[in-house]
Amino acid sequence: MQTLGRYRIEGLLGEGAMAEVYRAHDPDIGRAVAVKILKPDFARDADLEARFLREARAAGALSHQNIATIYDAGEASGVAYIAMELVEGQPLDALLAAQGRLPYERVLSIARQLADALAYAHRAGIVHRDVKPSNILVTADGRQVKLVDFGVARLGEADAGQLGRTHAGQLVGTPRYMSPEQALGLPVDHRADLFSLGVVLYEMMTGKVAFPGTGLATIAIQIAQERVEPVGRIVGDCPPGLSFIIDKLLSKKPEARFQDGTQLVAALDREIGQAKEAEPTRRGLPLRVKLPLALATVTAIALAGSIVPILDRQESALDRMAVVSGETIASFVTSNAAVLAADNAGLPAEQQDWTPLQAFVAAAARDANVREIVVADANGTVRAATDPRRVGTPYAAPSSEPPFGGDATQATDRGRGPGIRFVRPIDYAGIEFGRVDLVLKRTALDGAVAQARTMLALLAGIVMLAVLGVGYLSGALVARPLRRLRSALVEAAGSGFALRISHRRRDEFGAVFDAFNKTAEAMETRLSAAPVASVPDLRATCVVARAA
Structure with a gap:
């Protein structure tokens, strides 16, 4: 066959029990x-x-992104x-x-x-009646699926008396994916498609068929009466919510399944969108903000409460170190000045020579920590004096300088930077020959204190950022x-507790979710409790199977 009507046939794509599919232009x-x-046999x-x-x-009237479009018949x-x-x-x-199986x-x-x-x-009144993996095409990129082959579909209830069979006397649909009502030759509606979809989802999730019987009669009995092995027993990564959806789809009684595709879509959307669910409007700040702020x-x-005392203690310790160091330098300068001053003791003024003392002071002033010596x-x-202009002038002892520590005082800045003043008498052999006024720079001390404050502030900042980050997370x-x-509690009442929370948590929240799922299961059972309809006689099943 080269052409069929206006279509140019290019090759065989595949074939089923009743039809062949060709690629054409x-x-x-x-x-x-x-x-x-x-x-030919059916034609x-x-x-x-x-x-x-x-x-x-009838199926050609459907236009949906997940249904293969029928152009012509x-x-x-x-x-x-x-x-x-x-x-x-x-x-x-x-x-x-x-x-084998899909994630x-x-x-x-x-x-x-x-x-x-x-x-x-279903909203268009069309029931597919043969939902199975071979009628579901996955696009080349793997992102989209297309449902095909509405060839056994029916429009509404126009042919209710023939819903279970084709004219040739065969069961409508593929036996392994039939609903119980199809397998028993009973009238079916759109809920039969949902059962078949549940069988497909079971196979996708587990990699195994839901009803593994080898004969038509055996499969029909399994579909009508036997519960499938729970998904959770076969695979460990199926979320409870998805497992619940599959179980509900595989309910033997149509009234126990999702009642329409819209309900199923809502359940799947809830399962897919848990992580992306929008934060509801609330008063006040959300918990992920309040917790880090607290x-x-x-x-x-x-x-x-801890850094301030630490800084005070550290500054006090540095001050004591500065005082000890200053007193040591002052004692050294005083002892040397005493020897030199004693040489001039008792001599007439015109015979006194203070040049060695000035040379010693000049040498001592070369120390980077010395601001001035008098x-x-x-x-x-x-x-x-370190300032030669002061030599020969009267010495005036400083006054009104605040204490620094020990007998040291805080020297006035006077444009030369802050300092620590030490005033010592010059004693030699029990005789006082004068006094030494020594001022040490406190630049290093202030730098050490500032550095300590900076490091502690940096540490505090890092701790605060870490706390904020941990708190937010x-x-x-x-x-x-x-x-x-x-969200589950809000939706539970509206869905008759027909939902489960999927999770993999092993903490306290996992235990809470498990408790919710158990409660939902008990409530759903209680709400849906009703006299169980008797299962149709298996002989009818076998009759249907043999007729097929």
């Missing part, structure tokens, strides 16, 4: 399409062919065909065969897209699970 609009035609059945076209045209050269969107990618069953994040993404597609189709305030008070004789006349870590719990 539509020259009218210049695009590649997929053309599906009934196999000879006029009623089946008419239904094939009728239901294709008709008959050419005696062959019924459907021209639809060509999806470049692979079927989900091929992807599962290659990977739960990807399962959620695919589930969300399929649920939205089914919700859209910690920072307490830390600031503690730092202030040596006066017993008569109060300056005999040596702690607040965020606490606020997020609280937000999830609050």
